Amino acid sequence: MIELTDVTKDYPMGEVVYRALRGVDVRIGDNEYVAITGASGSGKSTLMHVIGALHRPTSGTALFDGEDLGRLSREQLARIRNERIGFIFQQFYLLARSTALQNVELPMAYAGIRPKERRERSLACLDRVGLRDFTHHRPTQLSGGQSQRVAIARALANSPRLILGDEPTGNLDSQTSEEIVSLFSSLHNEGRTVMIVTHEQEIARQADREIVLKDGWIEEDRHGTA
Amino acid sequence: MGLLEMLRTSLTALRAHKLRTSLSVLGIVIGVAAVVAIIAIVNGATADMKEQIAGLGMRTITISIFPQAMQSAASVRALTEELTADFEAAPSVSQVVPTASGQGSAVIDGQTYQVSLMGVTSDYAELFDGFYAENGRFLHPLDEDRKVAVLGAAIAEDYFGNADPVGQQLKMEISNQETAFRIIGVMSERGQVGYQNLDDSVYVPLSTMQILSGSRQFSSYIAQAADEELVEQAAAEIEAILAQTVETATMNTPMGRMSRTPYSVQVQKEAIETYEESVNTMTLILGGVGAISLLVGGIGIMNIMLVSVTERTREVGIRMAIGARPQDIRTQFLVEAVLICFLGGLLGLGIGWLCAWLGAGIGDWPFVISVYPALLACGFSLLIGVTFGLYPALRASKLDPVEALRYE
Numbered sequence: 344m345i346e347l348t349d350v351t352k353d354y355p356m357g358e359v360v361y362r363a364l365r366g367v368d369v370r371i372g373d374n375e376y377v378a379i380t381g382a383s384g385s386g387k388s389t390l391m392h393v394i395g396a397l398h399r400p401t402s403g404t405a406l407f408d409g410e411d412l413g414r415l416s417r418e419q420l421a422r423i424r425n426e427r428i429g430f431i432f433q434q435f436y437l438l439a440r441s442t443a444l445q446n447v448e449l450p451m452a453y454a455g456i457r458p459k460e461r462r463e464r465s466l467a468c469l470d471r472v473g474l475r476d477f478t479h480h481r482p483t484q485l486s487g488g489q490s491q492r493v494a495i496a497r498a499l500a501n502s503p504r505l506i507l508g509d510e511p512t513g514n515l516d517s518q519t520s521e522e523i524v525s526l527f528s529s530l531h532n533e534g535r536t537v538m539i540v541t542h543e544q545e546i547a548r549q550a551d552r553e554i555v556l557k558d559g560w561i562e563e564d565r566h567g568t569a
Numbered sequence: 570m571g572l573l574e575m576l577r578t579s580l581t582a583l584r585a586h587k588l589r590t591s592l593s594v595l596g597i598v599i600g601v602a603a604v605v606a607i608i609a610i611v612n613g614a615t616a617d618m619k620e621q622i623a624g625l626g627m628r629t630i631t632i633s634i635f636p637q638a639m640q641s642a643a644s645v646r647a648l649t650e651e652l653t654a655d656f657e658a659a660p661s662v663s664q665v666v667p668t669a670s671g672q673g674s675a676v677i678d679g680q681t682y683q684v685s686l687m688g689v690t691s692d693y694a695e696l697f698d699g700f701y702a703e704n705g706r707f708l709h710p711l712d713e714d715r716k717v718a719v720l721g722a723a724i725a726e727d728y729f730g731n732a733d734p735v736g737q738q739l740k741m742e743i744s745n746q747e748t749a750f751r752i753i754g755v756m757s758e759r760g761q762v763g764y765q766n767l768d769d770s771v772y773v774p775l776s777t778m779q780i781l782s783g784s785r786q787f788s789s790y791i792a793q794a795a796d797e798e799l800v801e802q803a804a805a806e807i808e809a810i811l812a813q814t815v816e817t818a819t820m821n822t823p824m825g826r827m828s829r830t831p832y833s834v835q836v837q838k839e840a841i842e843t844y845e846e847s848v849n850t851m852t853l854i855l856g857g858v859g860a861i862s863l864l865v866g867g868i869g870i871m872n873i874m875l876v877s878v879t880e881r882t883r884e885v886g887i888r889m890a891i892g893a894r895p896q897d898i899r900t901q902f903l904v905e906a907v908l909i910c911f912l913g914g915l916l917g918l919g920i921g922w923l924c925a926w927l928g929a930g931i932g933d934w935p936f937v938i939s940v941y942p943a944l945l946a947c948g949f950s951l952l953i954g955v956t957f958g959l960y961p962a963l964r965a966s967k968l969d970p971v972e973a974l975r976y977e
């Protein structure tokens with residue numbers, strides 16, 4: 344599904360250029376459950392942004408289902424993010440003025456799905472994460488765990504094959520974290536590819552594979568048994 | 570995402586900052602209202618003025634001969650008769666009415682009032698539709714040399730109120746000489762015609778006027794061309810006659826002795842054209858002021874949209890992460906700017922029309938409401954929205970999704 348070959352990524356930081364990825368080679372197949380770990384500044388978020396079609400690599404090739412992300416236009420990248428990837432962030436990133444239902448509907452609106460179908464599918468997604476009764480609540484009226492569930496429902500809206508979580512439990516207490524992690528596991532069991540960036544070993548252990556980054560390199564890539 | 574949905578999203582965003590939105594809308598309202606009101610008021614006033622000028626008839630030619638030197642009453646009279654006959658003999662001219670205008674003082678109840686005095690012939694009243702003696706009668710050819718007067722409607726009301734002036738005496742001082750006139754009639758209300766208000770004059774027989782004011786008087790003629798098409802030709806014929814008859818005056822001026830043509834021949838059409846030209850200039854100046862205020866409003870929109878984009882950088886990042894394309898973001902901000910301007914345009918149109926309506930009431934001219942300024946206002950406000958919304962919208966669409974997400 345994903346094939347990275349000698350990928351580098353530079354960020355200009357004022358006058359100097361900061362190299363976040365220094366030549367990463369990695370292949371991720373369908374229905375894998377991968378944890379990306381490493382110290383802060385190791386490049387794990389950058390790696391996720393490249394795989395998630397948010398950033399083009401500076402050099403090397405990043406193939407997503409065979410398409411070279413480095414050669415796609417911003418419109419084409421947006422289409423891939425919309426249809427094939429579901430993002431879940433540490434800070435939830437819900438639209439504050441919209442209800443839970445409207446937040447979940449948004450990716451479908453950008454996909455051009457008709458309002459009626461959108462509503463039905465959103466309700467199903469919210470049902471899936473156990474928030475059927477919170478459809479008309481706004482993010483400020485929801486707890487952290489509930490907000491993250493809305494974000495997961497939104498990530499599922501267009502039935503993407505890849506779920507990307509960037510420290511998805513970073514802002515949650517341990518019990519809520521467990522609930523969220525088990526949701527990720529069930530998404531994996533449904534046949535989706537799941538990738539989680541985390542610095543928590545307990546969460547990384549849930550995955551089938553752990554990629555450890557250090558200073559922009561892959562230090563270790565181990566396939567374990569959960 | 571459909572346009573309708575963009576509209577709904579924009580409305581939500583605009584509602585979130587009611588005061589800010591209202592102030593931005595106000596900027597456009599003032600600009601559009603100014604432009605609409607100016608156009609409507611000028612249109613109304615022009616329609617009114619054109620009607621007055623056209624009230625003389627499009628066949629009308631006004632001839633003015635300026636006083637040159639002291640002349641005896643007899644010679645003035647002779648010249649008038651000669652010219653009237655000559656003009657009437659011109660092939661394209663159908664009718665000529667000589668007039669002499671001047672100032673006089675009316676003495677009523679021991680008080681002296683300045684009045685405009687018109688020496689006219691009995692044909693004069695026929696030149697204007699709806700101008701007739703409402704009370705008593707107008708001048709008759711047999712009134713020549715007699716000291717009789719007909720009052721304009723306004724004069725009669727101002728000086729006699731409800732009393733019937735017909736048969737009363739009117740003492741007037743003309744050329745420092747007091748003369749008593751017998752009032753024989755009061756005219757109907759006719760108002761402004763061309764540059765003259767028919768209700769504000771006292772009409773006396775032309776010959777009487779010439780005898781009394783004699784020297785140095787200003788005389789004019791109102792001629793009718795045989796046909797509207799022949800107006801310019803008739804004017805040319807009249808000018809040819811004047812060139813032969815009236816001597817070119819030689820005057821002492823600071824720049825030495827200069828000669829000038831002591832007469833003018835004016836066609837109504839020209840008068841309307843001259844008027845329209847000055848109106849157009851005024852419209853341009855006032856419209857320019859309105860356009861500048863619209864421009865200022867537009868800059869306000871751009872400013873507020875830039876603030877809005879910065880404030881909602883995080884939101885833009887979220888939308889991009891879940892699949893909004895750059896053009897989706899661009900359209901969303903553009904729709905917002907256009908919505909502000911469109912609201913402003915509609916409100917401005919309403920307020921502009923209200924001002925025009927009030928102006929028409931005060932200025933006593935018709936309230937001309939036309940589709941053209943409405944379309945112009947709406948179109949222009951949309952254009953302002955697109956023009957000044959484009960840059961902020963482009964800026965939003967060019968944001969990097971990851972950086973936008975991290976924006977605090």
